[in-house]
Amino acid sequence: MVSQTVKCPSCKxxxxxxxxxGEKTSITCPSCEQKGVFTIPGEKSTAPTLSQxxxxxxxxxxxxxxxxxxVDNVSFSVNKGEIFGFLGPNGAGKTTTIKSIxxxxxxxxxxxxxxxxxxxxxxxxxxxxVGYMPExxxxxxxxxxxxxxxxxxxxxxxxxxxxxxxxxxxxxxxxGKKRVGKFSKGMLQRLGMARALLGSPPxxxxxEPSGGLDPRGVVLIRDKILEMKKKGTTIFVSSHILSEIxxxxxxxxxxxxxxxxxxxxxxxLSKKLNLKPxxxxxxxxxxxxxxxAVRNLPGVEHVVSKGNTLEIICDGAMKAxxxxxxxxxxxxxxxxxxxxxSLEEVFxxxxxx
Amino acid sequence: MxxxxxxxxxxxxxxxxxxxxxxxxxAAMFAILTLVVSYFGSLxxxxxxxxxxxxxxxxxxxxxxxxIVAFMLGYATIIGEIERGSMSAMxxxxxxxxxxxxxxxxxxxxxxxxxxLVGYGFAGLLIALNVSNVDILExxxxxxxxxxxxxxxxxxxxxxxxxxxKRSTALGGAIFLxxxxxxxxxxxxxxxxxxxxxxxxxTMTSTITAPDWYFVLNLFNPISVYSTLIxxxxxxxxxxxxxxxxxxPSWYSTGLLLTILVVWIIVFFILSVWRFQRKDI
Numbered sequence: 001m002v003s004q005t006v007k008c009p010s011c012k013x014x015x016x017x018x019x020x021x022g023e024k025t026s027i028t029c030p031s032c033e034q035k036g037v038f039t040i041p042g043e044k045s046t047a048p049t050l051s052q053x054x055x056x057x058x059x060x061x062x063x064x065x066x067x068x069x070x071v072d073n074v075s076f077s078v079n080k081g082e083i084f085g086f087l088g089p090n091g092a093g094k095t096t097t098i099k100s101i102x103x104x105x106x107x108x109x110x111x112x113x114x115x116x117x118x119x120x121x122x123x124x125x126x127x128x129x130v131g132y133m134p135e136x137x138x139x140x141x142x143x144x145x146x147x148x149x150x151x152x153x154x155x156x157x158x159x160x161x162x163x164x165x166x167x168x169x170x171x172x173x174x175x176g177k178k179r180v181g182k183f184s185k186g187m188l189q190r191l192g193m194a195r196a197l198l199g200s201p202p203x204x205x206x207x208e209p210s211g212g213l214d215p216r217g218v219v220l221i222r223d224k225i226l227e228m229k230k231k232g233t234t235i236f237v238s239s240h241i242l243s244e245i246x247x248x249x250x251x252x253x254x255x256x257x258x259x260x261x262x263x264x265x266x267x268x269l270s271k272k273l274n275l276k277p278x279x280x281x282x283x284x285x286x287x288x289x290x291x292x293a294v295r296n297l298p299g300v301e302h303v304v305s306k307g308n309t310l311e312i313i314c315d316g317a318m319k320a321x322x323x324x325x326x327x328x329x330x331x332x333x334x335x336x337x338x339x340x341x342s343l344e345e346v347f348x349x350x351x352x353x
Numbered sequence: 354m355x356x357x358x359x360x361x362x363x364x365x366x367x368x369x370x371x372x373x374x375x376x377x378x379x380a381a382m383f384a385i386l387t388l389v390v391s392y393f394g395s396l397x398x399x400x401x402x403x404x405x406x407x408x409x410x411x412x413x414x415x416x417x418x419x420x421i422v423a424f425m426l427g428y429a430t431i432i433g434e435i436e437r438g439s440m441s442a443m444x445x446x447x448x449x450x451x452x453x454x455x456x457x458x459x460x461x462x463x464x465x466x467x468x469x470l471v472g473y474g475f476a477g478l479l480i481a482l483n484v485s486n487v488d489i490l491e492x493x494x495x496x497x498x499x500x501x502x503x504x505x506x507x508x509x510x511x512x513x514x515x516x517x518x519k520r521s522t523a524l525g526g527a528i529f530l531x532x533x534x535x536x537x538x539x540x541x542x543x544x545x546x547x548x549x550x551x552x553x554x555x556t557m558t559s560t561i562t563a564p565d566w567y568f569v570l571n572l573f574n575p576i577s578v579y580s581t582l583i584x585x586x587x588x589x590x591x592x593x594x595x596x597x598x599x600x601x602p603s604w605y606s607t608g609l610l611l612t613i614l615v616v617w618i619i620v621f622f623i624l625s626v627w628r629f630q631r632k633d634i
Contacts, residue, residue, distance in 0.1 A: 104444055105634065137442075138442070142373050155447070
């Protein structure tokens with residue numbers, strides 16, 4: 001929404017109108033009642049929207065370098081509006097997959113569509129839906145941040161005002177006129193995020209977006225990702241910082257040695273692996289009778305005592321029964337902590353040699 | 354193909370190179386060298402030379418320098434951006450590869466032509482103020498042909514930057530090609546020519562008539578094509594250098610030589626696009 005002041009042509013009364021840029025509004029002057037049509041200045045927002053439920057579809061992707069497969073028969077899909085985390089150890093094929101989605105790398109086999117459009121044959125059209133932040137963010141060092149962004153905006157058919165507002169949003173407002181060659185790694189990363197957001201694409205592809213950032217930068221990027229999700233943006237993010245992905249992702253795909261080994265929500269992946277939550281219960285006094293009562297419960301796998309604390313690994317459904325057994329045995333619970341299986345455990349299991 | 358994207362890429366190349374400032378130094382160098390050649394260029398005489406003498410003096414020096422400048426502008430333009438990582442961003446913003454090659458060719462070509470125009474133009478102006486009989490059109494034709502020659506080397510350089518997998522090997526290739534055209538080929542061709550000449554019949558005043566194959570071979574070296582083109586096309590050069598050591602055959606024509614330079618540009622341009630389309634970024 002943009003506000004604009006207009007002057008009535010006959011009685012010179014000043015009015016304020018609001019609307020989207022490019023929108024035509026009919027107005028009536030409040031004092032002399034003259035009617036008129038006013039077009040709000042600026043280019044009409046041409047941000048594309050997704051027409052398909054599947055934002056990105058990769059099927060049977062294969063790419064070999066010198067007869068060694070970098071990715072082999074990788075298939076997955078990213079649904080409209082979700083955050084999809086793409087995980088894997090270094091050299092697993094994450095960047096190869098991402099670059100194939102953007103047709104930067106020509107795959108040997110398989111098909112990739114963005115919003116149902118084949119990237120290989122209709123790349124230009126498909127890429128309109130995508131904003132991309134590469135793992136290695138690079139700009140033209142001799143040009144300023146604003147000059148760089150203006151160049152990319154011209155290619156993406158975005159406006160110059162958008163460049164300025166994105167630079168401000170990413171906290172680079174006071175460095176817009178500085179040569180990018182003098183930027184720190186963190187500033188480059190933010191500018192890279194601003195570039196990916198140009199033209200409000202409905203899909204964001206982020207390759208290790210918080211690599212090399214200080215904690216403040218990591219939070220800024222994560223907040224930006226969540227903010228974009230709220231606006232309905234589909235986000236495909238690769239990362240090795242698992243704790244971060246776990247917090248924000250709806251689903252994850254795990255790739256290892258070029259093969260996609262898992263694709264699901266973190267919760268169902270840990271269920272599939274039969275990973276169990278861990279409980280840590282501190283009691284007023286720990287007697288062997290209490291410990292035995294817990295140990296004899298069905299579904300309890302592992303019990304260790306440390307001082308007045310019991311460390312228990314059990315089925316998720318048994319947690320309440322464990323607590324009941326302890327109180328029935330006459331002990332009082334002073335502190336209780338449970339740790340759900342983490343993405344890290346899921347990841348380690350799937351990428352084990 | 355979107356012309357607005359091509360225009361943006363060309364504009365970016367110009368801005369990037371102008372901000373880099375080295376191209377301004379190159380233009381100044383051209384101007385100074387032209388003036389030096391014009392003032393001191395001819396043995397036995399001193400003071401300002403006429404435009405014909407200046408041009409013939411500049412042709413050889415110019416072909417050395419302009420081939421270097423064109424190579425420097427172009428050899429890393431694609432592979433350099435791929436290595437640095439800025440190419441993937443440009444491609445992801447829906448610029449296609451053909452648009453990128455065209456945009457870069459136009460932008461870098463404009464920088465090269467502008468440098469030649471400013472350097473040679475400024476020097477030409479100073480010469481014109483000091484020498485009476487100056488044919489402006491002939492000098493402009495010289496500048497135009499030099500630009501065309503520069504574009505040949507620029508296109509070859511851009512092609513190298515799509516063929517090689519690394520910036521450093523592209524640089525190596527460019528340096529090799531520079532030596533090949535400027536030094537190795539002329540020596541080899543003249544060497545081959547020498548083996549066919551009966552030196553016992555040569556006197557100080559006789560001119561050597563070279564066989565046709567020698568002239569055909571020379572057509573494969575754009576530097577020879579350029580310098581021959583200058584002697585054929587620019588009137589004052591013809592009269593000032595006389596018939597030269599080895600007279601050109603009658604079938605050499607301005608049209609033929611111009612066509613050869615244009616064909617070089619077209620062939621290497623197409624090769625650049627073809628290679629870049631198939632490259633993994």
